Amino acid sequence: xxxxxxxxxxxxxxxxxxxxxxxxxxxxxxxxxxxxxxxxxxxxxxxxxxxxxxxxxxxxxxxxxxxxxxxxxxxxxxxxxxxxxxxxxxxxxxxxxxxxxxxxxxxxxxxxxxxxxxxxxxxxxxxxxxxxxxxxxxxxxxxxxxxxxxxxxxxxxxxxxxxxxxxxxxxxxxxxxxxxxxxxxxxxxxxxxxxxxxxxxxxxxxxxxxxxxxxxxxxxxxxxxxxxxxxxxxxxxxxxxxxxxxxxxxxxxxxxxxxxxxxxxxxxxxxxxxxxxxxxxxxxxxxxxxxxxxxxxxxxxxxxxxxxxxxxxxxxxxxxxxxxxxxxxxxxxxxxxxxxxxx
Numbered sequence: 001x002x003x004x005x006x007x008x009x010x011x012x013x014x015x016x017x018x019x020x021x022x023x024x025x026x027x028x029x030x031x032x033x034x035x036x037x038x039x040x041x042x043x044x045x046x047x048x049x050x051x052x053x054x055x056x057x058x059x060x061x062x063x064x065x066x067x068x069x070x071x072x073x074x075x076x077x078x079x080x081x082x083x084x085x086x087x088x089x090x091x092x093x094x095x096x097x098x099x100x101x102x103x104x105x106x107x108x109x110x111x112x113x114x115x116x117x118x119x120x121x122x123x124x125x126x127x128x129x130x131x132x133x134x135x136x137x138x139x140x141x142x143x144x145x146x147x148x149x150x151x152x153x154x155x156x157x158x159x160x161x162x163x164x165x166x167x168x169x170x171x172x173x174x175x176x177x178x179x180x181x182x183x184x185x186x187x188x189x190x191x192x193x194x195x196x197x198x199x200x201x202x203x204x205x206x207x208x209x210x211x212x213x214x215x216x217x218x219x220x221x222x223x224x225x226x227x228x229x230x231x232x233x234x235x236x237x238x239x240x241x242x243x244x245x246x247x248x249x250x251x252x253x254x255x256x257x258x259x260x261x262x263x264x265x266x267x268x269x270x271x272x273x274x275x276x277x278x279x280x281x282x283x284x285x286x287x288x289x290x291x292x293x294x295x296x297x298x299x300x301x302x303x304x305x306x307x308x309x310x311x312x313x314x315x316x317x318x319x320x321x322x323x324x325x326x327x328x329x330x331x332x333x334x335x336x337x338x339x340x341x342x343x
Contacts, residue, residue: 144226
């Protein structure tokens with residue numbers, strides 16, 4: 001029988017293909033393990049349109065910041081477009097991508113943002129895996145357990161947190177104790193006079209979704225559990241409605257970032273489990289965390305009246321959150337916006 005010979009190029013190609021195949025197999029394993037850990041299901045596509053209308057007097061300057069939703073395990077942005085070109089964009093240390101616009105002497109204009117996104121639900125059983133926290137020296141743990149504006153780790157909140165939990169208990173039990181305390185003792189109230197958990201009356205807790213999740217995040221941080229606020233919208237496909245909302249996210253190994261929504265849980269006490277490390281509805285996140293940097297900084301001669309009326313605090317270089325827009329102007333303007341599902 002005649003022998004079969006292969007040239008070097010053929011053998012090299014086979015080796016490259018073999019390595020590529022092994023690489024693909026490993027990637028598939030990682031993806032499947034990620035899906036297993038997060039148990040994502042029921043993917044659904046949405047077309048979302050956000051429109052902002054500005055009506056300005058003559059000789060005015062308006063600065064606008066618009067946040068762009070990013071990808072995550074339960075959120076894949078397939079396309080994103082804005083009707084006007086931003087002057088620049090930047091990213092902050094919480095993975096937010098912010099578009100910056102500046103308008104001079106423009107009387108009437110609109111900014112339209114169109115988003116095509118696939119969203120998933122997820123369901124996690126935290127009892128099936130041993131929960132771990134990142135190393136104490138890690139940047140993630142240091143960043144998301146720190147004391148910061150709106151999430152102030154006051155002495156009173158620290159004392160209350162220690163009363164709520166069992167010092168010798170497991171991570172999961174402590175998270176559950178804090179979650180149960182908030183949904184039992186917090187009452188919804190809006191508008192908010194002063195943002196930030198240091199202003200809460202701990203004996204008579206009142207606030208909106210941002211205050212619910214803010215206290216939950218702060219208490220978890222006191223226990224050195226990485227936590228941050230999530231700002232975005234909840235979608236109700238059957239009635240074609242999309243509503244603004246804020247909730248909390250905790251970073252727990254081996255799962256990663258997980259949703260916890262004490263405010264929705266307080267409204268549906270029979271379905272509390274749906275809002276504990278689960279996403280039982282469709283949500284799109286626009287902003288991770290609080291204290292979003294505004295670049296460039298706000299000059300002293302610019303007005304923030306619109307946000308003051310809404311109770312959303314701005315400093316000269318940051319804002320509590322962006323959902324999904326923030327703006328300032330030299331003169332008062334008329335502003336309207338809306339977000340909707342489109343076919």
